[in-house]
Amino acid sequence: MKKVAWLTVIGVLGFIYIASSIPDLRVLPVLRHILDFTRSFDVVFLRLSEFIAARLPVEGGSSYLAPIDTVMQDFLLYIRRNPAIIEFFLRKLAHIIVFFTLTLVLFFLLYQYISSKALSLFLSFTGGFVFALLDEIRQSFVPGRTGxxxxxxxxxxxxxxxxxxxxxxxxxxxxERYRYFRPEGIKKELE
Incomplete structure (x- = not known):
């Protein structure tokens, strides 16, 4: 189990290092390649969406989803005119997902060696902060990137x-879950 924990942490840190080392990294060109690949699946998704749409309730000739459709059309129009916004949000979402994963695997690794859950949590949080800080400092030395x-x-x-x-x-x-999820525990907490 310890080998798996070490390999997972090293893999996530390696991914962060490699992703941070790419000069002038842009998300949209990568997404275009993924989009080109996924276009082959369009027929499947089109049939599935038509199947679902045919079964949605219709009230007075209009779908319940008409307001959502209007908002989505406006949103898509805005995004087409301002692709930098998508780039920004995707990059920030990637940061959140990667460091979320790093924290989980750090805790898994630390808990293999430290029996205290609280200490493992604290060290996972601290380790995540240290890696976040070091990664941004290192990025400031990569051409086209900033910390x-x-x-x-x-x-x-x-x-x-x-x-x-x-x-x-x-x-x-x-x-401890019984303290929070049993009806008797809830009654005791309220008293």
Missing amino acids: SLFDVMINMVGVSLGILVIIFALIITSG
Whole structure:
């Protein structure tokens, strides 16, 4: 189990290092390649969407989803005119997902060596912060990239979400869950 934990942490850190080392990294060109690949699946998704749309309830000749369709059309029009917004949000979402994953695998690794859940959580949070900070400092030396405290904060959103998921998982899998989820426990808490 310890080997798997080490390999996973090294793999995530390696991914972060490689992704941060790419000069002038842009998400949209990569997405265009993925889009070209997925166009072969369009027929399947088209048939599936037609199947679902045919079964949606219609009230007075208009679909319940008409307002959502209007909002989506406006949103898509705005995005086509401003693709930099999509680039920005996708990059920040990637930061959150990667550092969320890093926090989970760090906790998994640390808990193999440290029996204290609280200490493992603290070290996972601290490790996530240190890696976020070091990654942004290192990016400032990559051509076409910048280090940003804003990105460190975005990374910490991912770290914090990871910590919350771990805490929730620990509560669910421990005997403490009965204190929160049993009707008797709820009554005692309210008294």
